[in-house]
Amino acid sequence: xxxxxxxxxxxxxxxxxxxxxxxxxxxxxxxxxxxxxxxxxxxxxxxxxxxxxxxxxxxxxxxxxxxxxxxxxxxxxxxxxxxxxxxxxxxxxxxxxxxxxxxxxxxxxxxxxxxxxxxxxxxxxxxxxxxxxxxxxxxxxxxxxxxxxxxxxxxxxxxxxxxxxxxxxxxxxxxxxxxxxxxxxxxxxxxxxxxxxxxxxxxxxxxxxxxxxxxxxxxxxxxxxxxxxxxxxxxxxxxxxxxxxxxxxxxxxxxxxxxxxxxxxxxxxxxxxxxxxxxxxxxxxxxxxxxxxxxxxxxxxxxxxxxxxxxxxxxxxxxxxxxxxxxxxxxxxxxxxxxxxxxxxxxxxxxxxxxxxxxxxxxxxxxxxxxxxxxxxxxxxxxxxxxxxxxxxxxxxxxxxxxxxxxxxxxxxxxxxxxxxxxxxxxxxxxxxxxxxxxxxxxxxxxxxxxxxxxxxxxxxxxxxxxxxxxxxxxxxxxxxxxxxxxxx
Amino acid sequence: xxxxxxxxxxxxxxxxxxxxxxxxxxxxxxxxxxxxxxxxxxxxxxxxxxxxxxxxxxxxxxxxxxxxxxxxxxxxxxxxxxxxxxxxxxxxxxxxxxxxxxxxxxxxxxxxxxxxxxxxxxxxxxxxxxxxxxxxxxxxxxxxxxxxxxxxxxxxxxxxxxxxxxxxxxxxxxxxxxxxxxxxxxxxxxxxxxxxxxxxxxxxxxxxxxxxxxxxxxxxxxxxxxxxxxxxxxxxxxxxxxxxxxxxxxxxxxxxxxxxxxxxxxxxxxxxxxxxxxxxxxxxxxxxxxxxxxxxxxxxxxxxxxxxxxxxxxxxxxxxxxxxxxxxxxxxxxxxxxxxxxxxxxxxxxxxxxxxxxxxxxxxxxxxxxxxxxxxxxxxxxxxxxxxxxxxxxxxxxxxxxxxxxxxxxxxxxxxxxxxxxxxxxxxxxxxxxxxxxxxxxxxxxxxxxxxxxxxxxxxxxxxxxxxxxxxxxxxxxxxxxxxxxxxx
Numbered sequence: 003x004x005x006x007x008x009x010x011x012x013x014x015x016x017x018x019x020x021x022x023x024x025x026x027x028x029x030x031x032x033x034x035x036x037x038x039x040x041x042x043x044x045x046x047x048x049x050x051x052x053x054x055x056x057x058x059x060x061x062x063x064x065x066x067x068x069x070x071x072x073x074x075x076x077x078x079x080x081x082x083x084x085x086x087x088x089x090x091x092x093x094x095x096x097x098x099x100x101x102x103x104x105x106x107x108x109x110x111x112x113x114x115x116x117x118x119x120x121x122x123x124x125x126x127x128x129x130x131x132x133x134x135x136x137x138x139x140x141x142x143x144x145x146x147x148x149x150x151x152x153x154x155x156x157x158x159x160x161x162x163x164x165x166x167x168x169x170x171x172x173x174x175x176x177x178x179x180x181x182x183x184x185x186x187x188x189x190x191x192x193x194x195x196x197x198x199x200x201x202x203x204x205x206x207x208x209x210x211x212x213x214x215x216x217x218x219x220x221x222x223x224x225x226x227x228x229x230x231x232x233x234x235x236x237x238x239x240x241x242x243x244x245x246x247x248x249x250x251x252x253x254x255x256x257x258x259x260x261x262x263x264x265x266x267x268x269x270x271x272x273x274x275x276x277x278x279x280x281x282x283x284x285x286x287x288x289x290x291x292x293x294x295x296x297x298x299x300x301x302x303x304x305x306x307x308x309x310x311x312x313x314x315x316x317x318x319x320x321x322x323x324x325x326x327x328x329x330x331x332x333x334x335x336x337x338x339x340x341x342x343x344x345x346x347x348x349x350x351x352x353x354x355x356x357x358x359x360x361x362x363x364x365x366x367x368x369x370x371x372x373x374x375x376x377x378x379x380x381x382x383x384x385x386x387x388x389x390x391x392x393x394x395x396x397x398x399x400x401x402x403x404x405x406x407x408x409x410x411x412x413x414x415x416x417x418x419x420x421x422x423x424x425x426x427x428x429x430x431x432x433x434x435x436x437x438x439x440x441x442x443x444x445x446x447x448x449x450x451x452x453x454x455x456x457x458x459x460x461x462x463x464x465x466x467x468x469x470x471x472x473x474x475x476x477x478x479x480x481x482x483x484x485x486x487x488x489x490x491x
Numbered sequence: 492x493x494x495x496x497x498x499x500x501x502x503x504x505x506x507x508x509x510x511x512x513x514x515x516x517x518x519x520x521x522x523x524x525x526x527x528x529x530x531x532x533x534x535x536x537x538x539x540x541x542x543x544x545x546x547x548x549x550x551x552x553x554x555x556x557x558x559x560x561x562x563x564x565x566x567x568x569x570x571x572x573x574x575x576x577x578x579x580x581x582x583x584x585x586x587x588x589x590x591x592x593x594x595x596x597x598x599x600x601x602x603x604x605x606x607x608x609x610x611x612x613x614x615x616x617x618x619x620x621x622x623x624x625x626x627x628x629x630x631x632x633x634x635x636x637x638x639x640x641x642x643x644x645x646x647x648x649x650x651x652x653x654x655x656x657x658x659x660x661x662x663x664x665x666x667x668x669x670x671x672x673x674x675x676x677x678x679x680x681x682x683x684x685x686x687x688x689x690x691x692x693x694x695x696x697x698x699x700x701x702x703x704x705x706x707x708x709x710x711x712x713x714x715x716x717x718x719x720x721x722x723x724x725x726x727x728x729x730x731x732x733x734x735x736x737x738x739x740x741x742x743x744x745x746x747x748x749x750x751x752x753x754x755x756x757x758x759x760x761x762x763x764x765x766x767x768x769x770x771x772x773x774x775x776x777x778x779x780x781x782x783x784x785x786x787x788x789x790x791x792x793x794x795x796x797x798x799x800x801x802x803x804x805x806x807x808x809x810x811x812x813x814x815x816x817x818x819x820x821x822x823x824x825x826x827x828x829x830x831x832x833x834x835x836x837x838x839x840x841x842x843x844x845x846x847x848x849x850x851x852x853x854x855x856x857x858x859x860x861x862x863x864x865x866x867x868x869x870x871x872x873x874x875x876x877x878x879x880x881x882x883x884x885x886x887x888x889x890x891x892x893x894x895x896x897x898x899x900x901x902x903x904x905x906x907x908x909x910x911x912x913x914x915x916x917x918x919x920x921x922x923x924x925x926x927x928x929x930x931x932x933x934x935x936x937x938x939x940x941x942x943x944x945x946x947x948x949x950x951x952x953x954x955x956x957x958x959x960x961x962x963x964x965x966x967x968x969x970x971x972x973x974x975x976x977x978x979x980x
Binding site: 018022026029030033069070071072103104105106107108109110111112113130132135136138139141143146147150151153154155156159160162163164180183184187188189190194199200202203206210211212228231232235265266297298299325326327339340341342343348349350351352353355356360362363364365366367368369370371372374472 | 515518519522559560561592593595596597600601602624625628630632635636640642643645648649651652653669672673676677679683688689691699701717721754786787788814815828829830831832837841842844845849851853854855856857859860861863872961
């Protein structure tokens, strides 16, 4: 038996709990080879006596070690050092001190302290209303598992392990390029395409190449808050242009262009975030005319273009004549669900090259494994079938929800049924206290986690995004019921 | 039959090939509903006659359409519009113009024109020597497939679809936190941990919070080129400190600290990239002393700590007493292989919060799906077993390669056997032309794709990183053979 009384030193003034001090020192003894695998440890009673501590403290220390696999608790033998220890037996060169990260660092850094956003993150309730997420139960899980199996084959893994293309895996870019050319009325080559970890990264990369501190950027009012936050973090001055039922007001945009030097316009022409408005034909053509006249950069965020409930939706702005000035951004995450984050950026080859370089510094080589799996889903038609199926389901849900709201809540809530997408924009009467309604609904089992616009810059709106795509009919009916009770009772 | 002669307009002056113009216009007719699913198309001969074009041009157009699934070629019927068309039949509002991205954009952007790096990307050869990648054949592919199957279960997917934590999925962070505490001699909580898409993103996020334009940053000379590029792209002024057989020269660091205001030191204490040197005990303690004295930020890039060939390796600097000033960065990609990109950053809670916010603007929510799979591999011990197995294999390969090089090429190549990691640093005699040797080897079937240091800033070195981990014994013997022939013949 080792002289534990001497080996284990307790510092009662330390802000590390005593049981943890014991656990850490025992780990060190194991790591240093002083306690070999299989060694029996003293009983909790005897060690407590030796160290003049309460037995419960020793029990807590041993339990922590058991949970981390350092020691085992054997039925009759008691505690022994685990025969299966971690790989590395590292050598400490810094005697006695235990490294913790409890102190604040002594160097200065950007704390991003102004970081706020109108979405709640944790979500536990009977019914959770999100910001507009897909229904994950629709994905072809079996087909996907089959593709994961193939991707995990040695020959596939070997190829993925050694391949490396700056702009994303060639196979995925080819498949995606065909898919985009077929569905978006554009005619791009793979050199016009960069794949990213999601639309957010595509916006980040594009904006960070374009925006220099002090640059003026036009955004809609309201607009996608993470994009606004990003542009501001890059030093942009935001100029906000109202959105009405035809989309961003391009007459206002023209007025601003006449007066200011504008570097970038960020626009969401389909199912605008948060208002779900689709930009009209006239405004689209007007904006294209302005692009050619003033030659600013445009980020067209077309995050849920694939979800259109009309027979003949508009094509993206990027399919128009913009002389290469539109950076078109989209996402497969809205199709496959949030666990699968893949996005893309379409632009002139020269811009894509620069973006690929920037992305390499951020992310080195992207997610070649998921890209492989999704390539196959595009090529064998699973992705298109999923989009078709989801459109049918989401349209039904959208119509059901809007019918329910019209018949039961039209006095309190105003909205326009969107022609696609996954969410409604519900504007509550000004006299209703949205925060209280959301709290009340939450207490009744309905968590509204979509973007809430009723504070700070957004205090004029009293509105919320209400995702319908991920809720089934029963849930939608129950949700409206609870909402009604939360407003009127 | 439609009046194709009038509907299809060919512009011979356009820089879009004629066959492509036809294909695009046929797609438009299909999208506009003028050519319905199942419609027979004119034969290639008759359409060629109508349009006054060569038949081969029409064949090319039809073949393009077949390859994109717009039309089918039926055995006796000829070409018909496919009965299975893409989901969306979009409405163009921009008559006649075909959107292409062939023009350079009219707005200014950062082209990252100075972007160069010493690694080649494409790789096709009998034997490919990489920069130090793991052997992908060692991963527990079956166990991983099992975890992918579980992760694709509806209940798991639903949880992943709606969960969202800024710093990464809690389950993964908990598992990783335990793993790091067990193997790195640190005592962190989950609040000290941010998960990222790979070590590169962790470096990016940390550096971009710390570095402001004009800040001075100490790096080793040579150092990891992507980190250098990143720091410079953030506006840092790099101050280079030599690396010798004991690691970065901390005496030089102290001299610089006395004269300059240093914001950040980037250091790779284990198996330094590119030189594979491990920093000595004395230098480690000296650096820790300097950190406390001058209170600068340190990024400790410990990308392959898990691969140690000695019984008692050093612990990371982060396990020492640094008052929260070390940002510790690591990667699971070096364990699992490049297709699986997961990295992490360990720092004080305050820094982790800022980093999580920054990461959200870049990447929104990380790769929760892969994180779920890898959590299970950590918890069920597969990750630890993989590390143990890989260490055994890589050590053998390292010893074999160094033995071969010592016995056959000691006159031309100098190196020190590293005490871990996945690569050797081969310094060629100054009179040997490294570029020529690499070309010659390539023509003999040996592609050396690791970092080559013999140009520009690095012209003093005449050295290359030679990854041994991913090559089996036969390949290593063949590689040395070809290398020998490329030097002496």
